[in-house]
Structures are given as structure tokens and as C-alpha cells.
Amino acid sequence: MAREVIVSVYLFVFRILFSSFKLFPQKEKTVGVASFGDNIFYATRSLRNISNEEIVILKDKSCRYDFDESISDVVMFDLKHPIDYLKSIYHLATASNVLVDTYYGFLAAVNFRHGTTCIQLWHAAGAIKQFGLLDPSNEHRNEKAIDRFKQVYRRFDYTVVGSEAMANTFNKSFGLTNDRILRTGIPRTDILINNKEKQRIYQELKRSFPIIARKKVLLYAPTYRNEELSAYQLNLDIEKLYHELSEEYVLFIKLHPAISNKLREFYSDFIYDVSDFDDTNDLLLISDLLITDYSSIPFEYALLRKPMIFYAYDMDEYKVTSGLIEDYENQMPGPVVTSTDAIIQVIKEDDFDRNQINAFAAEWNEYSDGNSSIRLARFLTGTEEEEKEREEALI
Numbered sequence: 001m002a003r004e005v006i007v008s009v010y011l012f013v014f015r016i017l018f019s020s021f022k023l024f025p026q027k028e029k030t031v032g033v034a035s036f037g038d039n040i041f042y043a044t045r046s047l048r049n050i051s052n053e054e055i056v057i058l059k060d061k062s063c064r065y066d067f068d069e070s071i072s073d074v075v076m077f078d079l080k081h082p083i084d085y086l087k088s089i090y091h092l093a094t095a096s097n098v099l100v101d102t103y104y105g106f107l108a109a110v111n112f113r114h115g116t117t118c119i120q121l122w123h124a125a126g127a128i129k130q131f132g133l134l135d136p137s138n139e140h141r142n143e144k145a146i147d148r149f150k151q152v153y154r155r156f157d158y159t160v161v162g163s164e165a166m167a168n169t170f171n172k173s174f175g176l177t178n179d180r181i182l183r184t185g186i187p188r189t190d191i192l193i194n195n196k197e198k199q200r201i202y203q204e205l206k207r208s209f210p211i212i213a214r215k216k217v218l219l220y221a222p223t224y225r226n227e228e229l230s231a232y233q234l235n236l237d238i239e240k241l242y243h244e245l246s247e248e249y250v251l252f253i254k255l256h257p258a259i260s261n262k263l264r265e266f267y268s269d270f271i272y273d274v275s276d277f278d279d280t281n282d283l284l285l286i287s288d289l290l291i292t293d294y295s296s297i298p299f300e301y302a303l304l305r306k307p308m309i310f311y312a313y314d315m316d317e318y319k320v321t322s323g324l325i326e327d328y329e330n331q332m333p334g335p336v337v338t339s340t341d342a343i344i345q346v347i348k349e350d351d352f353d354r355n356q357i358n359a360f361a362a363e364w365n366e367y368s369d370g371n372s373s374i375r376l377a378r379f380l381t382g383t384e385e386e387e388k389e390r391e392e393a394l395i
Helices: 002-021 038-050 082-093 105-109 136-140 143-154 164-173 187-192 195-208 238-245 280-286 297-304 315-321 340-349 354-364 372-381 384-394
Strands: 029-034 054-059 073-076 097-100 117-120 158-160 216-220 249-253 271-273 289-292 308-311
Touching: 002 082, 002 105, 002 143, 029 038, 029 082, 038 054, 038 097, 038 187, 038 372, 054 082, 073 082, 105 143, 117 372, 136 315, 164 354, 187 195, 187 280, 187 297, 187 372, 195 280, 216 280, 238 249, 238 340, 280 297, 289 297, 297 308, 297 354, 308 340, 372 384
Parallel strands: 029 054, 029 097, 054 073, 097 117, 117 158, 216 249, 216 289, 249 271, 289 308
Antiparallel strands: none
16 A cells, blocks of 8 residues: 555656656657667667667666667666656657657656657567566556556557567557557567677677687576575576586576676686676577576577577466466477476487477567668658668669
């Protein structure tokens, strides 16, 4: 109850400030509200290439992405920075385009003016967990909170997808109609298809991690779990992995951004903590095999046609608390295992179905073809039809 009162007061104040700033003239301006950051970065970088309009990035307190200030102005969207916070509300109230990359409660308190387009660049290219209206935790929320969620979802004029599979997910999770789905593809996937960029990143990371020139990289990227915030347990037998695999492999570990504590340093010639890397794509490009669980990373990783292992040691519990998709075990493009021994066995036996990986990539990335960012930028500037006509004239 107390939390609901605090939220209601916060949204009331936000609504007053937003309405006041709406008295200022609207500008030709794209404002990105970033929590994860990568999709917004790639989209605004392409936008800068075709437009001189003002671009402003509002970074919330969890965003660690390093934006290029030659492309956009960067403002802290955080109450700990009150002046910047007021500036953020001003930018939202005077924007022509607003890009968001996750659920933001403040959207329930705003009515964008006519001519402002709000686009959701969701931080996942596919769905393994249930979210939005399908989130199992909703049954513990009151009616007022659920209504607030629905108000937020109604603020999305469009939601970007990379596939019809994800469009169907958003239909159910956000209650979106088909005309509010933007089929441009996922901006951050562009780099996974650009061979020149892939080589550049490999050479760059090889300077930081010379070991990748001599050994293969296992990337372990588990999803967020609530208990991890206080006491993270790796649930991997590192000693066993070291003795069985270290001659051929090194283990890179990327924890979820919400986890604040660091891994204990051990087996320094085998294990590397890469949790501070802001752009996970860089790590995907240099890895030879992904080990994950219920994260959305596999949807992008499949574009690289590399093998994956799903380490679902707490699957039964996770199904209840977070809500996995139906038939998780058979839908994942790789072996689902529950122990370190099983991980080692799969790797040593090379027990992967490449056809399954290819089919998974095709299903979830049908619109993500390396040109997603520029397509979205053209949509933002209203030049997509002009470009289409120009391309057709060249045929």
C-alpha cells in the first residue's frame, strides 16, 4: 500500500511537470530513454547519418552504455541529478520522436502532444520468459498497478520487432494490435551481420584478451535472478571445468547488469569476468560457444550460427516464479542441461544440431538482416517511402 502511494505521488508530480513543459514549442527532436542502451545507440547513430535533427539520450540510473556525444546530447534521467531530471522531462515534452527500450512507469503519467511518436525498442529480440500482461507476478499485484501497466503499453505508438514470432508475443504481452508493430528488425543485430565490423571488434578485443588468439571462448551469460542482488551463486563447478576444458578453452563470464558484486578471482588463466562490458554483442562475436539459461541472448547469438548450451539447473523453480515459455526444453536451439558434468559432456562430444540453430535464427530474426537501424531511422524521418522508390528505380 505504501509503495502505491509513493508511486501515485511520483506520477502526479511528473504529470504536472510534463504538462507545464508542453507549453514550450515542439521541436524536430528524437529523445531516447535508455536503460539498456544498445538498440537506441544503433538507431540514433543511423539517424544522425541521414538527419541533422536534435538527438538527446536520457540515461536512467541503470544504464551503463557509453553513448557517443558527437551523435547525441546525453542527460542523466535520475532523481539524484535534479537539474538533469527536469531537463529530461522538458525534452520528453518537446520531442517529435521518443524511443524507449524497456518498461518505464512515467509513461503512465504523460499524454504526448499530437505529432509525437513513441516507439518501444524492447531490449530482447525474442521471448523465453513471460512478461507484461502475462507475467506470473501480476497475480500478486493490485488492480491499480495492472491498470498502470496497461496505460504504459498504450503509450507505445509502435513496437519494433525482428520477427512475426516476436510480433505475436507483443500482441499478447502488451495487448498491441498489428498496426502498432514496426517490422524494421532489431537495430543492435546489425553488427552481428557486418563482417567488417566483426573483424574490427575481434582485433580490438584481442588486444585486451590475447588469449582468444590461442584458445576458444566459452561465454557464460546467465539471466537475472532476484537472489543474485544480495548473494550471487555461480552454480558452476569451475574447478571441474578447468581440469576438463582449460587446455582448449577459456571461460568468459558476463553477469546480468543488475548484479553488483564481483566474481572471486580464481583460475586467472582460465576464467575472465567480463561483466563490465556494456555491449554484449562484442562478447558474442568473439565467443565460440554460449552457455546461458533463460536470457534473450540466444535470439541474437543464433545469427552467428554458433552452438549454445542451456544451463537450466533451476528450471522447475523458474517456471513457477518467472514463467517460461511452453515446451522450453524443446524450443531452445541447443541441449538443455542441469549440471556441470552435462555441460562438459556436450562440449566434448560436440553434441549440437546446427540445423536447429539455423531454424531458430530464421524464425526469430526474419527482419534483422543487417539494415535494421537505417530502416528505423528512415521511419523516424518519414523518408522510408522515398528510399523505397529510389531503390525500385535502380532495379
